[in-house]
Amino acid sequence: MTTTPHRTAHKIDGKAYAAALRETIATHVAWLKEVHGVTPGLAVLLVGEDPASQVYVRNKGVQTVEVGMNSYEHKLPADVSAADLYALIDRLNADPAVHGILCQFPVPEHLSETEIVARIDPAKDVDGLSVVNAGLLASGQKAMVSCTPLGCLMLLRDHLGSLSGKSAVVIGRSNLVGKPVAQLLLRDSCTVTIAHSRTANLEEVVRGADIVVAAVGRPQMVKGSWLKPGATVIDVGINRIPAPERGAGKNRLVGDVDYDSAAQVAGAISPVPGGVGPMTIACLLANTVTACCRSNGLAEPEGLSV
Ligand SMILES: NC(=O)C1=CN([C@@H]2O[C@H](COP(=O)(O)OP(=O)(O)OC[C@H]3O[C@@H](n4cnc5c(N)ncnc54)[C@H](OP(=O)(O)O)[C@@H]3O)[C@@H](O)[C@H]2O)C=CC1
Numbered sequence: 001m002t003t004t005p006h007r008t009a010h011k012i013d014g015k016a017y018a019a020a021l022r023e024t025i026a027t028h029v030a031w032l033k034e035v036h037g038v039t040p041g042l043a044v045l046l047v048g049e050d051p052a053s054q055v056y057v058r059n060k061g062v063q064t065v066e067v068g069m070n071s072y073e074h075k076l077p078a079d080v081s082a083a084d085l086y087a088l089i090d091r092l093n094a095d096p097a098v099h100g101i102l103c104q105f106p107v108p109e110h111l112s113e114t115e116i117v118a119r120i121d122p123a124k125d126v127d128g129l130s131v132v133n134a135g136l137l138a139s140g141q142k143a144m145v146s147c148t149p150l151g152c153l154m155l156l157r158d159h160l161g162s163l164s165g166k167s168a169v170v171i172g173r174s175n176l177v178g179k180p181v182a183q184l185l186l187r188d189s190c191t192v193t194i195a196h197s198r199t200a201n202l203e204e205v206v207r208g209a210d211i212v213v214a215a216v217g218r219p220q221m222v223k224g225s226w227l228k229p230g231a232t233v234i235d236v237g238i239n240r241i242p243a244p245e246r247g248a249g250k251n252r253l254v255g256d257v258d259y260d261s262a263a264q265v266a267g268a269i270s271p272v273p274g275g276v277g278p279m280t281i282a283c284l285l286a287n288t289v290t291a292c293c294r295s296n297g298l299a300e301p302e303g304l305s306v
């Protein structure tokens with residue numbers, strides 16, 4: 001009789017990595033204050049009252065202050081006019097105390113995310129969403145890189161060392177996550193496939209990959225049986241699903257990967273929660289420090305960008 005050896009993937013601890021990154025950031029912030037007399041400042045705009053967005057924005061504000069930076073939170077009513085929102089962005093663009101500006105998405109229907117992003121000074125676009133930053137990244141130049149992709153790449157490099165020559169599949173092609181993740185993997189010399197809702201034979205495409213990044217928004221879609229044994233899996237998805245076992249009306253957070261089956265096959269996998277999510281916020285702080293240094297003509301600290 002043969003027995004299959006029991007495998008359990010290494011858990012990629014984004015929470016711990018993010019905590020260490022925030023310590024590094026705090027050191028740089030202290031140095032910027034003491035030696036150069038500047039305090040990095042991050043402005044976060046929240047339009048409307050989406051409960052999940054409120055939680056993220058609060059977490060961002062708390063962590064910004066924890067590392068010694070200034071946090072400017074602007075809560076706007078759901079029916080704010082585009083003109084009023086743009087006037088605020090213009091003020092923040094001109095404010096020397098503000099080095100990073102992020103408008104939390106999604107915004108209400110009557111506003112255009114594309115136009116909001118276009119209004120933000122690319123030098124303060126810590127979300128890396130502007131055409132300028134997306135173009136700089138795509139052409140291999142120094143850019144502000146979106147926080148979630150930056151966090152994914154830091155975790156992958158930390159776990160694998162060099163990514164050169166590895167085959168990578170990114171599931172999802174959004175401007176915020178899928179596309180910039182793919183650009184970063186390409187820059188690190190992976191052979192990159194970008195999959196999306198029209199991809200034929202997704203399971204087979206995924207099975208060829210040494211690295212899988214799932215940014216889909218479909219709870220537990222990627223199964224262990226789809227994976228190449230030993231693959232490294234980064235789960236970006238944040239989905240709330242009903243959890244009646246926790247009590248009536250309770251929810252729990254799951255990723256786009258079915259963690260339990262994937263952990264039997266993968267070599268390493270990032271969990272949800274505790275994986276990419278905490279990295280996103282830490283990288284937002286890192287981008288703000290980077291933006292502050294660039295705008296003051298100072299050398300950029302190492303370890304805050306990739
Ligand atoms: N951890 C974090 O910090 C963050 C997490 N997220 C989470 O990551 C996930 C993705 O976010 P985001 O990129 O903004 O989402 P979008 O909805 O903008 O993009 C989703 C992508 O997934 C693709 N897709 C949808 N269904 C399928 C399918 N059945 N098979 C293959 N591909 C599919 C879509 O394809 P198509 O283009 O063809 O429609 C699209 O490209 C969400 O769960 C979100 O909550 C997002 C940002 C930060």
Ligand SMILES: Nc1nc(=O)c2c([nH]1)NC[C@@H]1CN(c3ccc(C(=O)N[C@@H](CCC(=O)O)C(=O)O)cc3)C=[N+]21
Nearest residue numbers: 056103104105106127238272273274275277278280281
């Ligand atoms: N302009 C813009 N930029 C963004 O980067 C952006 C956005 N809009 N809109 C929404 C998404 C989502 N997002 C997350 C950030 C942190 C966690 C996070 O901290 N997650 C924790 C758990 C949090 C919880 O328990 O709810 C974790 O995964 O461990 C998750 C998701 C940023 N986004």
